[in-house]
Amino acid sequence: MLPIIRSFNKFSKLFWSTTNNGITIVNIDNPEKKNALSKLMMQQMNQNLDEIAQSDSQVVIIKSNVKNVFCAGADLKERINYTDEETEQVVKNLRNTFHKIYSLPQPTIALIDGFALGGGLELALACDIRIATQQSQFGLPETALAIIPGAGGTQRTPRLIGLAKAKELIFTGRRINVQEALQIGLINYYFENYDQVQEKANEIANQILQKGPIAIRAAKKAINDGYNLDIDSGLQVEELNYKKVCYCKDRKEGLNSFLEKRNAKYKGE
Numbered sequence: 001m002l003p004i005i006r007s008f009n010k011f012s013k014l015f016w017s018t019t020n021n022g023i024t025i026v027n028i029d030n031p032e033k034k035n036a037l038s039k040l041m042m043q044q045m046n047q048n049l050d051e052i053a054q055s056d057s058q059v060v061i062i063k064s065n066v067k068n069v070f071c072a073g074a075d076l077k078e079r080i081n082y083t084d085e086e087t088e089q090v091v092k093n094l095r096n097t098f099h100k101i102y103s104l105p106q107p108t109i110a111l112i113d114g115f116a117l118g119g120g121l122e123l124a125l126a127c128d129i130r131i132a133t134q135q136s137q138f139g140l141p142e143t144a145l146a147i148i149p150g151a152g153g154t155q156r157t158p159r160l161i162g163l164a165k166a167k168e169l170i171f172t173g174r175r176i177n178v179q180e181a182l183q184i185g186l187i188n189y190y191f192e193n194y195d196q197v198q199e200k201a202n203e204i205a206n207q208i209l210q211k212g213p214i215a216i217r218a219a220k221k222a223i224n225d226g227y228n229l230d231i232d233s234g235l236q237v238e239e240l241n242y243k244k245v246c247y248c249k250d251r252k253e254g255l256n257s258f259l260e261k262r263n264a265k266y267k268g269e
Contacts, residue, residue: 041075049100062109070113099126101123133197139173143170222237222238
């Protein structure tokens, strides 16, 4: 495990911490409700995400502190007491919060162990990379409750796995295992146990840390902003983001290190 040097209030359901080597670890910790997305949890998540976005962290890892569950989705016991108007606002806040995760300047890695259902899967979909244990299950069961995935599920799922497969999963609400999730591109990797999942996440994070931090953020911005555009507009997005790296000191350090056959020492400048 990576050493933690900073953490939020220990009483928080959701907190973040920064390690010595620029990795931020976000822990989801609501065991009594299987990490259900309560109003309080979302408030804390929003606050933490705002601080992470402004930090100099280079990679964000999102994981659960609850065994055998990543996130079971919405807190339905809490939501049953809401009016229609309150429900609409709660889902809107959820959607906006997950979009904050998607829009973080740092690459994000979701570590999934167990159930990632409904809003839990939508949370994972907002991350850049998803790694799961063999026992994990995924699903968007909202239509069984006469609603739809409302926190990005109807938009991110088809963009990730294709229109036809996304419609099937949402229309039927069925759960899928890790083998199918990997086959359709819903996750990047799966492993037998959680220790292996953590090892892979740390491996990827450390590979990212060796790269130019300005370049990593520019690459993510270019991919996210250009993905749904036509190719000509996408190339304009790429050009705008290339300008961010073209005039930075790290670019020259990269060239010099290549010519001198040594490891680059990037400073994010």
